[in-house]
Every structure is written in structure tokens, then in C-alpha cells.
Amino acid sequence: MLFGKLLPREGNFFEMFNQHAQRIVEAAQAFSELVANYGDVALREKFNQAVDEAEQAADRVTDEVNRTLHQTFITPLDREHIHGLINTMDDVADLIQDCADTMFLYDVRVMTPEVVQLTELNMRCCERVRDVVKLLHRISDAKTAEAALKLCNEIDIVESDADRVLRSAMSKLFREEQDMRELLKLKVLYELMESVTDKCEDVANVVEGIVLENS
Secondary structure (H helix, E strand, C coil), rough: HHHHHHHCCCCHHHHHHHHHHHHHHHHHHHHHHHHHHCCCCHHHHHHHHHHHHHHHHHHHHHHHHHHHHHHCCCCCCCCCCCHHHHHHHHHHHHHHHHHHHHHCCCCCCCCCCCHHHHHHHHHHHHHHHHHHHHHHCCCCHHHHHHHHHHHHHHHHHHHHHHHHHHHHHHHHHHHCCCHHHHHHHHHHHHHHHHHHHHHHHHHHHHHHHHHHHHC
């Protein structure tokens, strides 16, 4: 038994990365449904719960990765990269949940066009995170590395689009919203939603580092 514990282990990190990335997409999908059905209280509660469940599932994967990392002698990627990637991905799931919670806690009444736009951009970013993570197990292949970098660039582009939507939303909000409470609610929500794409860009930056080190 002791000898078995001393044997080198690699751990199935790539599969766990894929599982976590899928939970991120599920959280983003549930949030998108929450926004689309916000006027229906029952559906709002249903999809808010779905966001929570996806985030909790992501947390479990994160815990598994960090536990496996401590127990593994040989890792397929640099330990710092594994730790940085899974925890940055987990931040994405946390932020999506924070967006849903903020709507409830702040009693946001109306889904503005800007909320819809940011939701769509978040969805696109999360899907690209999932897609690029799927490539990591073959990152030493030149074509795969090139495809990964292309996806990282697409994430950067979507994040820039979200920045522009945020700036436009803030300008419109401060020019047109007369109710200070609603202004403050939407300001917090807009900024939080845009931070999802920021964190996806952080994931892309980690992936770029992995590509450069391993391709």
C-alpha cells in the first residue's frame, strides 16, 4: 500500500478541465435563460437555481483538481499553470452566479437591451473557453496550438466588444435614468456582467502561457 502511494501519478487533469469548462457553459446558458424569462417569476427561480447548481458543480471539480494536484507526483502541465487555470476558470463560474444573485438581491426590475447584449457576449466567451480547454491535451501539436491561440484571440475580441457595450451602457444610464436607485442597481449589474468576459480573457492568457511553454 505504501509503495503504491509512492508511485508517480499523472492525474486526469485534462478531463477535469473539460468538465469544469462544461459547467461554466451550463451556468452561462442558465443565466441566458434567466434573462430571457425574467418576467416569469417561476422560470426566473428555476433558472437562478440552475445557475447555482452549475456553479456548485464547478466548485466540486475545482476542489478535485486542487486535491489531485497535491497528490500527484508527475503532472502533464506545469503545476502553476494547472492551479492558475482551474482557479481562474472557477472565478468565471463564480461571477456568473454573482450576476444572477445581484439581480435577485438588488431587485432589478427590467432586463435592458444592454443586459441582453452582455449576456450574449458572456455566452460566446464561455463557449470559447470550453472550446480552447478541449484542445489542451493535444497542445504539443503545432496545428492544435495554432487553433488554441486563435480561440484565445477570439476571446480577447469578445472581451473588447463587452468593454464597448459597458461604456455605452454607462453613458446611456447616466444620461437617461432618473431614478437613482435603478441607476445604481444597473451600474453594479453592468460592471459585474462585463467582468465575466474579463475573467474569460484571464483564462485565455493562462492558456496562451501553456501553449507557449508546451508547443
